[in-house]
Amino acid sequence: MSPRSRRLSLAASAAVLMTASSLVVATPTAHADGPGSGTPYVVTVGDSYISGEAGRWAGSSNNSETPADALGAHAYHDNAAGTAELIPKCHRSRSAESYIGGGVGGVNLACSGARTTTSAGDDFKPGLDFYDNGAGRLGQAKMLQQFATTHNVKLVVASIGGNDFNFASIVTQCVTDFLLSPSWFPDYCKDDSSVVANFTSANVTAVRARIAASFQNLRIAMRNAGYADNAWTLLVQTYPSPIPAGSGFRYGQSGYTRQSVGGCGFWNADADWANSSALTTINNTVRAAIGQSGLTNTRVLELQSAFNGRRLCENTVGLYEEVGLSSWTQSTAVDKTEWVNQIRTVTTIGSNYYIQESLHPNYWAQLATRSCVRQAYNAGVPRGGTCNRSGTGLLNGEPRMALN
Numbered sequence: 001m002s003p004r005s006r007r008l009s010l011a012a013s014a015a016v017l018m019t020a021s022s023l024v025v026a027t028p029t030a031h032a033d034g035p036g037s038g039t040p041y042v043v044t045v046g047d048s049y050i051s052g053e054a055g056r057w058a059g060s061s062n063n064s065e066t067p068a069d070a071l072g073a074h075a076y077h078d079n080a081a082g083t084a085e086l087i088p089k090c091h092r093s094r095s096a097e098s099y100i101g102g103g104v105g106g107v108n109l110a111c112s113g114a115r116t117t118t119s120a121g122d123d124f125k126p127g128l129d130f131y132d133n134g135a136g137r138l139g140q141a142k143m144l145q146q147f148a149t150t151h152n153v154k155l156v157v158a159s160i161g162g163n164d165f166n167f168a169s170i171v172t173q174c175v176t177d178f179l180l181s182p183s184w185f186p187d188y189c190k191d192d193s194s195v196v197a198n199f200t201s202a203n204v205t206a207v208r209a210r211i212a213a214s215f216q217n218l219r220i221a222m223r224n225a226g227y228a229d230n231a232w233t234l235l236v237q238t239y240p241s242p243i244p245a246g247s248g249f250r251y252g253q254s255g256y257t258r259q260s261v262g263g264c265g266f267w268n269a270d271a272d273w274a275n276s277s278a279l280t281t282i283n284n285t286v287r288a289a290i291g292q293s294g295l296t297n298t299r300v301l302e303l304q305s306a307f308n309g310r311r312l313c314e315n316t317v318g319l320y321e322e323v324g325l326s327s328w329t330q331s332t333a334v335d336k337t338e339w340v341n342q343i344r345t346v347t348t349i350g351s352n353y354y355i356q357e358s359l360h361p362n363y364w365a366q367l368a369t370r371s372c373v374r375q376a377y378n379a380g381v382p383r384g385g386t387c388n389r390s391g392t393g394l395l396n397g398e399p400r401m402a403l404n
Contacts, residue, residue, distance in 0.1 A: 033151050035226040040154040040380060041105040042373065043147065044098040045128060045140045045218065048091065048112035049239060050159035052076070054360035055093025056352075058328035059337025061320040062261065065352055068320065068337070070328050070363040071095060073352070078108070087111060087124060089356065095366040098157070100374040107147060109140045112356055115163045116214040128160055128214035130221075141217040148225035155382050156222070157301070157373055159237040160214055161286045164207045165198050170278065171359060175343055178265040183254040190273035199281055211289035219295055229297050233382040235373070236290055238283040240303040242340045242359050243312050246271045250315035263342025263358075264313035279304065299384030301376050306387050306401070307365055312340040328363070334399055335392045339365035368399040375403035 033039060044050050056075035059068045071094055077084050078092045085092070090111035099106035111126050113119075118131035118139045131139035138146075144156065174189035181187035189195050197203065215234065222232055243249075246268025251258040259265030266274065283304055290298050309316045320326065323336040343358040361369065372387035383403075390402035 034149065036152060036231060038152045039103070039105050041107055041147075041151050042098050042100055042155045042157060042377060043107045043144060043153050044096065044110050044157045044159075045144060046110045046157075046159035046237075047114040047163055048110075048356070048360055049162065050097060050157065050237065051091055051108065051110035051112045051114075052093030052096030052366060053091045053112040054341040054357040054362045055091075055095040055366050056363065057341055057357070058363040059317075059320060059333060059339075060263065060342050063321050067325065067327050068362075069352070087126070089113065089123070089354075090125075091354070091356065093363075093366065095363050095370075097366055097370040097373045100370060100377055102374070104154075104377065105151070107151075109143050109147075110159070111140070113163065114140070114160070116160055116210040128158070128217050130217065139217075141214075141221040144218060145221035145224050148222055148227065153222070153225075153227070153232055154380060155233050155235055155373075155377055156218055157235045157237065157376075158215070158218065159239070161207060161211045161289070162239055162282060164210055165203075165282055165285075167282070170195050170198060171343070172345075174267075174270050174274070175259065175265040175345060177270070178253075178267055179256065179259060186253075186267045186269070188267055188273075189270050190277070199278070204281065204285055208285045208289045208292060211286060212292035215289065215293035215295055215298075219293075229295075232297065234295060234298045235301050235376055235382060235384065236286060236298060237301045237369075238286055238303050239279060240306045240361065240365070241275050241279055241308065241311060242361070243271055243274065244308075244314045245275050248311075248315055249313050250318065251313060258313065259343070261319075262313040263344065265343065299376065299382055301372060301384060301403075302386040303369065303372065306368060306372065306389070307339045307361065309389060310335075310339040310364070312338050312342065312359065314338070331393065334364050334394055337364070338362070339368070339399075364399055367397070368401050371395075371398045371401040372403055375401070 056071045057068045058070040061067045075093050076091045078086050092108045096108050098108045113125045115127050117127040117129050119125040126140045128141050129139040130142045177187040177189045251262045317338050341357045341360050341362050344355050385403040387401055387403045391400035
């Protein structure tokens with residue numbers, strides 16, 4: 001089945017998106033390491049927007065996977081041998097943002113699909129809690145506690161809340177409405193009852209409380225591991241915009257090209273709403289949850305505009321075949337190709353793509369966010385700020401980003 005037909009079909013569209021644990025340790029540590037002693041570490045927790053989902057791919061092509069395949073078949077393999085995932089479908093990629101280098105260790109506990117609390121079914125998704133089934137399945141707060149007890153954790157970076165708003169279902173509904181209604185009589189997702197229900201005052205309040213409780217769990221984990229509150233910092237990420245506003249798409253909304261070629265099937269009005277309302281509400285809820293949590297050792301990494309100019313289907317970038325490039329290794333690929341993966345609505349059998357990679361920050365975006373986290377780490381004196389693109393080309397192998 002071609003990439004074009006995979007994106008057009010709807011048979012299994014509910015599996016799209018936002019599916020954000022044992023340990024991946026970047027730097028060996030001595031036995032004596034622990035709170036305040038030894039190699040400093042950055043630990044990431046949360047969902048697919050921090051785990052590394054879609055990190056295999058640098059841009060997109062409808063002709064072949066090869067131009068965009070930056071990390072290859074082992075992209076998500078986080079066991080010691082690099083041959084398999086410790087938790088299936090957590091998709092902790094090797095380009096994930098925790099690995100800032102410079103003598104700082106990196107550990108990625110995040111899991112694609114994670115909510116604030118653990119989902120303990122067959123499709124195990126550890127939340128930011130202390131879940132422990134007694135057989136090695138742990139919540140991310142429990143994993144953080146265990147790791148921090150014997151390692152010197154200075155910064156915990158969290159991305160959480162999008163799945164509690166059912167973001168995957170929202171995007172699925174938006175793409176379905178785009179494909180099943182004509183341009184002369186569009187059916188918008190922004191006013192569908194199933195979508196609106198996620199943004200009622202009551203639900204926003206409930207999600208805010210769950211996010212706040214998850215931050216409190218991280219504090220408890222660190223206290224249990226022997227840390228004073230002022231010995232570490234919680235850096236909370238907001239979510240970036242993955243698609244442009246309606247006027248910024250390079251494909252028109254008439255016909256099916258926007259989805260069949262671009263993999264970005266949103267009506268203009270829904271794209272406008274997604275940026276101005278849905279994303280704003282989710283990020284405001286995350287910020288408000290920090291205050292509700294009562295934690296005093298927090299900083300905020302504002303990412304909402306970090307990928308602007310490089311978003312999926314934005315008119316400033318293109319597919320490899322559209323911009324005349326043949327490989328992600330070419331020097332201009334980072335500036336001419338997309339930083340967000342195409343939306344795929346059904347089976348990816350016959351390809352190396354996963355449905356859950358849809359609409360996630362790809363290899364370029366993850367390296368960009370890694371630069372943001374390194375700047376926020378600030379040589380061990382963490383700070384917050386807004387991170388945006390600051391130039392073209394690569395600097396030390398990463399997109400140029402500035403934290404202001």
